[in-house]
Amino acid sequence: MSESAPKSSEVPDADDEGKRYTGTSMRRVEDFDILTGRVDYIHDIDLPGCLHAALVRAPHAHAAIEEVDTSAAESHPDCELVLTAADIEEHYQQTPGRLGFKEWALAHDRVRFAGEPVAMVVAADRYVAEDVADLVDVSYDVLDPVTDVYAASDDEVLLHEETGTNLADRDEFVFGDVEGAFEDADNVVEGEYSWGRISGVPMETAGAVADYDSDTDSFDVHCNLQLYTFNGELVYESLGYPAEKVRLHVPENIGGSFGTKIAAGARYCALAAMASHQLERPVKYVEDRIEYLQAGDSHSCEREYSVRLAVDDDGTIRGYDVSFMDDLGAFPRYPLPQAVKPLSVLSTSYHIDTVRYEYELYLTNKVPQTAYRGFGVQQHTFALEMTLEKAARELGVDPTELRRQNLVRPDEMPYELPSKNIYDSGDYPAALARIEELVDERERCEGGLLDPDVVEAKREEGKYRGTRPAVTLEPSAGVIDYASRFEMSDDEIEANTREDVASFPEHLAADLRPDGTVTVHLATSSAGQGHQTVVIQLMADGLGISPADIDVDYLNSAEAPKDFGAAASRMGIMLSGASVGLADELATVFEGAAATHWGCDPADVTYADGAVTRDGGGDSLSLADLAEFVDDDGHTATYGYENPAFDLPEFDDALVDKLPTYPGTAYCADAPIVEVDVNTGHVDILRYYSLHDCGTVLNPDIVQGQVEGAIAHGIGGALLEEFAYDDSGQPLAVTMFDYLLPSITNVPEMVVEHRETPSPFTVTGAKGAGEGGTISASAVIPTSINAALEPLGVTVDTVPVTPDRLRAKLRDEVE
Incomplete structure (x- = not known):
């Protein structure tokens, strides 16, 4: 638990005037059943x-x-x-x-x-x-x-002979005069980086219970x-x-x-x-754990990056050129958007106007890729941050100052990227300054982890310490229509119009029960994010009733419209917006039902705080009274919240061009304190500092948990986790002895601060909160390792940074 984690508060007293549930650390309603074993899993x-x-x-x-x-x-x-x-x-x-x-x-x-x-x-x-x-x-x-992208690119052995190639897809996006920027720049920095396969490894493996009914010729599938x-x-x-x-x-x-x-x-x-x-x-x-690890479609990106950065002697970044080869495994499945989502944060937190972005996706004899927390953004962020490190070394400048100089400024918000996505709000320079201040105050002082005397003494033992802060971004609530570009030709994309864009609104329904309580029905599954609690908080505020009077359950796929659901840092924006809209819709239904009952104009009826009143008449009906008069044909009310980018003209160009469009951009400024044992190659994270801004914080405890869990995932990806294969295509990590996960022994104390810069584009001001820590940790842990090893002139270029890889680097470059 981080030292700054907020304490869970009691539910606010509904009778206290001005009290709101949203924004408080109301205890999760899911947890009692989970902790007491009353929840049924598959x-x-x-x-x-x-x-x-x-x-x-x-x-x-x-x-x-x-x-x-x-x-x-x-x-x-x-x-x-x-x-x-x-x-x-x-x-x-x-x-x-x-x-x-x-x-x-x-x-x-x-x-x-x-x-x-x-x-x-x-x-x-x-x-x-x-x-x-x-x-x-x-x-x-x-x-x-075929076991790697280089062999796949030769096409000597084909996975799908009918296609004639192992190249499943490629594309190039050019924004601005890239070649001109590189020709005119004082310096061109080049780097090559590798990203290994990792996964989420959830507590529960995948499974299904299917029941066919011959009388109706239909299926019920629990999954x-x-x-x-x-x-x-x-x-x-x-x-x-x-x-x-x-x-x-x-x-x-x-x-x-x-x-x-x-x-x-x-x-x-x-x-x-x-x-x-x-x-x-x-x-x-139901899969067993070995099946999940070996072949459960649980693996994510495996990439080889080639990067160029054009930078002037004064530190101004003129251009960025990034290309990668991605190992898809045997079939191209859902994760194809992982190749394109990074366009939504093309230059991450930096002001870079000229960029070329290219990818090639290859099929190999490995488990097909699936999506994974961060969805391609962590790989992109890693490649750019590592290249910035190299540019600072070649220029002979402080890497943090190079970063600071090129950060997008708050007066540029909303900031439009060359790739046409828009950053909504934030102060990246202030975030970087604050995380530096925290580290300086707490760790560079006498006796601190980075006290110069302590650092020097540790080097005598063969242990090198360092940190390198950076500001990284978490795009959230994307208009997922851009994923359809993979099935379209260039001519079809060119002919695309604004009316052709699919929005995938977030759907909620609600029923008023005879006892006056409300049941809200979600159309998306929950994997531990606290959806039920957040919906209850927002609905309680919207209806002016107690959270105890609201229940939450789930629609099945036939009852619900085609929804996108919980992925890509979407629900903080979409679920909160849908909850606010549903509460308003319910109030309108309640006023209409009361007006019909009283035989008056709905304009003369007002709903507030769990009751409707007749203006000037003194008549009043509680929700329990209203239940008798509300139409029970289907749900009492339904609401579909459109993605906010869908109705904002600022995003029209990106939507029409099938480019990733994410209306809420959360951000982190992170600084892990790392210690590298050069004798063993082992890396310890001694303490992890993070400043996190996800806009309006809907529930501080839930956000804190999301941040800490995401950082833990990032630690695993940076140092421990990898689905390796031998040359025959056999997986080498099929048990938990082989696939190493972060645990209490290697997840450090976290010092987390939260800022709230509400998004001007979303109903509640919220942004995503679930992926930022993974994106950030995956990049700043390797850069901090470079900072620690700076006296030795050793840098890393591959994640995970395992002891054997690091020892090989040390042997090659030092010994």
Whole structure:
């Protein structure tokens, strides 16, 4: 816990005049049930007569499937069903794909990554199903694998022969006269950087419980699928059924996700539903931890960056040129927008007018990428911050001063990027100054971690300390329509109009109960972010009632409109805006119902603080009284909150050009104090300083938790976590002994300060809060390592900065 973390307050007394719930650290309503084990996760759901499934997974990274012999498995007395690709092809459809790459729920003709599902076995329980799965005999013709982007770019071995190339997509964006900027600049700094595969590793793995009803010819699928209303098509189109026949239900909490339950979760939903359809009994499948790590579609970006920076002798940055090769794995799935989202923070916190941005996305024999917290922005931020470090060294200037000189100033807000996104508000120079002040006051003083005498004494022991602060950005609540550019030609994008842009509003519904309480229905799953609490706080303020009189539950995918849901730092803006709008809509409904009852004009009725009154008449109705008169056909009120960028003309150019559009830009100024043991290559973070500004803070405790958790993720990505592979395409991190997560032993004390610079673009002034720490820590930990090793002239260029990599650097450059 950070030393500045706010204490949870009691719920404010509703009778205290002027008290508001929003902005207070009201205790999370979710926590009691979670901590007492009363929450049902997917693993806890067992329908009557439920069968259990296990998957037969490929042992090879690349192989042709010659035969799948299921005879021994089917002859087992406890086997209920064996599904193969041939069975699916006969009865069902391919899963919708990206960039024209469709795939079957089970490997068809060829396996393209180790662990890819080849068959599903169903039995009375999971233990038996696992035993029966061992009886499925698959014959393979092993093929040469492609295990990195450089081999993939040669196209000597193709993953999908029909495409003729392993290059799934490429694009180049040029803003301004880039070549002119580099020709005219006093200096051109070049760097190459590598980013390894990491993941969110949530507490709960992906799973589904499917129940087919033959009477209605429809499915109910309980799942922990993230974005379940947005990505429902991955399930119902695989089944060949219309959306209204496939109802996806999510529990109140899905045990974490961070983007990792988008693609694989849909596959499991479809497979369980297919088995249930064949057997007319419920079927359940939940990944075990090894399956999740090995082949659960849990891996994220793996990139090779080449960067150039044009900078004058006086420190002015004239141009930025960044390109990368991204390892997508075997199929291009949902995370393709990770390649483009960084355009929303193209120059991050710096004023750079001229930029070229290029990417190439390659297919390899690895687990397909999924989304992950930060969604491509942390990789982009890392590459730019590392290049700034190198530029300062080559210019012989202080890296912090170079950063400060080029920061976007508050008088430039709202600030339009060359890529046409707009930063809404903030004071980046003040944030950098404050984090420097904190470190100077607390750590450079006598006895502090960076006391010069202490630093010098530690060097005698082979331990080098340092820090390098930076201001990093967290784009939030994007208009996700830009993701469709991957399916469009340049001519189609050119012909795009403002009317063609899809907004994906956030949807809420509410019911007034007979006892006068209100139930709010969400159309998005919660993975621990505190959605229920924040909705209750906002609705309590909007309706003027106690939080105890508001409950929250979830619509299934057939009840809810196609919503985007919780991802990409979206919900602080979208859910809060929807809550404010829904409260206003309910007040209007209450006034109309009372007016009808009294036979008067609605303009003569006023709702406030849980009751409606008739102006001048003295008549009053409580919410419990009103429940008798409110129309109960469907929901009492519904509301769809449009993304604020959608209605702001400032964003029109970006929206029409299919460029990432994010109306709320939160920011961090972070300074980790690192200690590098040059004898072992081990890096300790001794203390972590962070200033965080997410606009209006809706619940300080929840924001604090989001910041701390995000920083912990960033520490893992910078120092510990990596899904490595050998040359044959075999994953090397398939247990928690191999895939190292941050824990209490390596997550340091955090000193976090919060500033509030409300966004002028959002209803509540809120911005995102869930990804900033990950984005920032991933960049400033490597730059701080460089600061610590500055006396030795050693710099890092690859994350994670593992001891073996760092020792190799030290041997090569020092010893």
